[in-house]
Amino acid sequence: MVKAKVWTLKNHFQGFPKASDFELKEVELPKLKDGEVLLASVFLSLDPYMRPYSQKSLKEGDKMMGSQVARIVESKNPTYHIGAFAVANGGWTTHFISDGKDLQLLPTPWPETLPISLALGTIGMPGLTAYFGLFEICRIKSGDILLVNSAAGAVGAVVGQLAKIGGCKVVGCAGSDKKVAYLKQIGFDEAFNYKTVGSLEEALRKASPSGYDCYFDNVGGEFSDIALRQMKKYGRIAVCGAISLYNDEELQKGPYVQVPMIYQELCMEGFIVSRWNNRREEGLKALLKWVVEGKIKYHEDVTEGFENMPAAFMGMLKGDNFGKAILKM
Numbered sequence: 001m002v003k004a005k006v007w008t009l010k011n012h013f014q015g016f017p018k019a020s021d022f023e024l025k026e027v028e029l030p031k032l033k034d035g036e037v038l039l040a041s042v043f044l045s046l047d048p049y050m051r052p053y054s055q056k057s058l059k060e061g062d063k064m065m066g067s068q069v070a071r072i073v074e075s076k077n078p079t080y081h082i083g084a085f086a087v088a089n090g091g092w093t094t095h096f097i098s099d100g101k102d103l104q105l106l107p108t109p110w111p112e113t114l115p116i117s118l119a120l121g122t123i124g125m126p127g128l129t130a131y132f133g134l135f136e137i138c139r140i141k142s143g144d145i146l147l148v149n150s151a152a153g154a155v156g157a158v159v160g161q162l163a164k165i166g167g168c169k170v171v172g173c174a175g176s177d178k179k180v181a182y183l184k185q186i187g188f189d190e191a192f193n194y195k196t197v198g199s200l201e202e203a204l205r206k207a208s209p210s211g212y213d214c215y216f217d218n219v220g221g222e223f224s225d226i227a228l229r230q231m232k233k234y235g236r237i238a239v240c241g242a243i244s245l246y247n248d249e250e251l252q253k254g255p256y257v258q259v260p261m262i263y264q265e266l267c268m269e270g271f272i273v274s275r276w277n278n279r280r281e282e283g284l285k286a287l288l289k290w291v292v293e294g295k296i297k298y299h300e301d302v303t304e305g306f307e308n309m310p311a312a313f314m315g316m317l318k319g320d321n322f323g324k325a326i327l328k329m
């Protein structure tokens, strides 16, 4: 009998998550049925969606949601062989059983030089978010001026580099000088630390005096109220995330968006990356190619030890991560 360690949501988050909101449990997994495989997590993903989705999708006591790169350690399914690696949505657990329907084998051939953890970031769901958000929602064209926030993160860094590949001028912001230096190193035209600029309005105006054709929004809230008013005529806004709002206990009331949207004839669209699940292979193939060619650089923030999952999650929500936040078992 295999025992799995599982992080559960002990209490629904009230405001910013606390260590006491999580509880580590040990569960015995049943024997495999025909068609099932047993997997062991190797790398686990830490993602912002877990904060809002936990409210929506979990009951107290449930296993925390999440994805991982896992290794098949026992198989009663001829499609999945022992030793193979797959991306799964097994949640915060050391081991789990799958019937294979929700497993995504790593793209092959997976280059020896690339860490398989990239399948959780640049060559995974965040990378696909950037890819489809940029090309399908922002609909970038060469010469566009693009703004992206949380730009040193899993999604934002891919957005900026894809936009450069697409011939855009790219402006990004992040919450530390180290992250800002990284943005310039990977090709952003302008980058600033939104925490230390005197005025966000002035920083955005200085970075692009003529305004922005595209805004890839990962943050929402007050930042977006200000960015919205610097959009160019017929600008496109991809509403990808609103991490500045996820921990609010009460809905904030910002300025209203209608007047600048009408006046500048803006297009603003929210999206979830699963919209393009049927084009996953297309996106992963393109991202893998650009990473292998060195046109997309990646940076991972690795925490070691399953016992550190809650701390790594809370750290990511605070901005402690530099690049894609992952946990190594």
Ligand SMILES: NC(=O)C1=CN([C@@H]2O[C@H](COP(=O)(O)OP(=O)(O)OC[C@H]3O[C@@H](n4cnc5c(N)ncnc54)[C@H](OP(=O)(O)O)[C@@H]3O)[C@@H](O)[C@H]2O)C=CC1
Pocket (backbone or CB within 6 Å): 047, 048, 049, 125, 126, 129, 149, 150, 151, 152, 153, 154, 155, 156, 173, 174, 175, 176, 179, 218, 219, 239, 240, 241, 242, 243, 244, 245, 271, 272, 273, 274, 316, 317, 318, 319, 320, 321, 322, 323, 324, 325
């Ligand atoms: N729509 C979709 O399908 C998807 C949406 N998303 C969204 O994309 C966004 C980025 O996700 P991801 O790249 O995985 O995460 P990141 O790797 O960017 O990590 C989160 C980052 O958010 C920034 N942040 C945290 N709090 C605030 C705040 N109050 N104000 C401004 N920035 C803040 C921090 O960076 P900094 O140092 O810059 O402050 C932190 O490092 C999130 O909003 C997420 O929900 C992600 C995947 C799919």
Ligand SMILES: O=C(O)CCC[C@H](O)\C=C/C=C/C=C/C(=O)C/C=C\CCCCCO
Pocket (backbone or CB within 6 Å): 048, 049, 052, 053, 055, 056, 057, 065, 067, 125, 240, 241, 242, 272, 273, 274
């Ligand atoms: O279990 C689930 O449904 C989550 C599966 C996540 C999966 O890997 C695919 C897509 C991830 C999407 C992420 C979306 C975001 O980060 C946007 C976050 C919040 C949007 C508002 C949600 C409000 C809920 O009350």
